[in-house]
Amino acid sequence: MVHFTKLQGNGNDFILIDEYNGEVIHADKKSAFAAKYCDRNFGIGADGVLYLGSSDRADIRMRIFNSDGTEAEMCGNGIRCLVKYALDKGYIKKNATVETLAGVLSISSRIEDRTWVTVNMGKPVFMRERIPARGEGEFLEVDMHDYSVSAVNTGVPHAVIFVDSLVPQLMHTAPGIRYDPVFPKGINVNFVRVDSIDEITISTYERGVEAETLSCGTGSVACVAVASRLGRTGRRVKVNTKGGELIITLTDEAAFMEGPAERVFDGII
Structure with missing residues (x-):
């Protein structure tokens, strides 16, 4: 039997396996486990x-494995959920x-009634681009796929595109950029809509x-x-996502992400 906990941060949801006191899922099976049990059907x-x-x-x-079984370097909502669980278990203190x-x-x-976690996300690293017409420099507002695209790494790589309105173009446009050989x-x-100087x-x-x-x-940090x-x-800046809001604060040394995390239920496989 495998015990698990389901958690979510602004609707970004995760299965957590507690291996604090020893391995539960063998290292070479972690990817397949994620692909199997993340399936929503x-x-x-x-x-x-x-x-x-x-x-x-x-x-x-x-460690975080995506629903397709690939391992990611980091996850902002995921780390808050992990911290929420670790706090509940007494593995860590407030800091x-x-x-x-x-x-x-x-x-x-x-x-309070839920855990609000602040994470020092480190300093965003603006990715380099090598498009011949531009030479090499920060990947800021580069024309590709009919959009002006910027790219930055905030633990994982992100493309950022500013639009006047958020329409259902994401699934049509995003895959081409996601798989572009430049990345x-x-x-x-x-996709980002700027609402004011302090809200997107x-x-x-x-x-x-x-x-x-x-x-x-x-x-959110990347945007x-x-x-x-x-x-x-x-x-x-307050960042509005479909699942809720996050607060992102930039300093000269780092970016800080603030947001909630909630435990949904526990179960046994």
Whole structure:
């Protein structure tokens, strides 16, 4: 039997397997487990599987596998869900560190009727582009697929596209950008509407899920990083996603993501 916990952060939902005290799913089966049980018709249903483990470098460790079985370096909503679970279990205190494939990240939390977690996401890294007509430089507002596209890594790579209105174009347009050979490892795709200097609304097509998700934490950070760099917003911005809101704050050293995480139910496979 395998015990699991279902959690969600703004509708971005995850199956969590607790491996803090020892491996539950063998390393070479973690990918297949995620692909099987994330299926919303024949499994539990989720955008990904979180494996919570112990760490020699931090208080806890997070590995995340997308619903297609691929492993991601990081997940903003996922890390908040992992922290929520670890807090409930007493594995960590209010302030802690989490090891991820994107590095060791620090978190803080407040507990009310639900857990609101702040994550130091590190400094966004603007990706380099090598389009001959432009030479090499920051990938900012590059014309491709009939859009002006910017690209930044916030733990995982994100393309950011500004639009006047969010219409049902995501599934039509995003896959072409997601698989464009200019991004050899693929990329997540975000459409952004700027509502004011301190508020934006986004929709995100996630690599590994291969569909729109209700929310994306790393995508929210990416959108604010690009919007602020281009002078479209300030450095503290409310990000509206279909699943709820996140608060992103940029400093000279790092980006901070604030948002909720909730435990949905526990079960046994």
